[in-house]
Amino acid sequence: MKHAKPLPGYLVQRYHGWKATAYQENQSWYRRLADEGQRPRAMVISCCDSRVHVTAIFGADQGEFFIHRNIANLVPSYEPDGNQHGTSAAVEYAVTALKVAHIVVLGHSNCGGVQGCLDMCSGHAPELDEKSSFVGRWMDILRPGYEKIKDIPDAQGQLRALEKQAVLTSLDNLMTFPFVSAAVEKGQLSIHGLWNDIGEGGLEQYIPATEKFEAI
Known part of the structure; x- marks a missing residue:
């Protein structure tokens, strides 16, 4: 080459x-x-953002985490349509071959991908609406999340809410994979939603009982 x-x-x-x-x-x-x-205990799905240092946050050693990174830490829904799906393939391998006990979706503050989705869905980034935009088509996964936060009055509040919607969307989509839902129902796998405040070093986890992200 x-x-x-x-x-x-x-x-x-x-x-x-x-x-x-x-x-x-x-x-x-x-x-x-x-x-x-390798025998990792957990799979971590995080953003490509260079500021999100997954192993450092948890003090993890080599061999401990099976890590998959993509724009805005998104998981698409289960669609075995014959196309190439890097994230879906990583989830399948982690659950069916590596038998991980946990899948952690880790979102973060000031996410550029989520900001792109916010701009695209609000009509301020027409270039992302083009069919030729890989980023735009990937961020289509988060469009339903935008509908839930679009009425928040301030821009920073919208961004932070949509970052957390990205985590929740991924958790919901994970459960559309038959091998994930089966493992969860059997008690062999648990899924977790986290959000990292980069500047403050904070970490929040989603609590289903309160339907909120709460500080760890």
């Missing part, structure tokens, strides 16, 4: 630093993971 280039020097330097320190100190653990395979 003629367009590929060597890795930037600063990344090469960081790799060698990791190999000489973190890896060297834990090489037996890495080899065990390689030889015995």
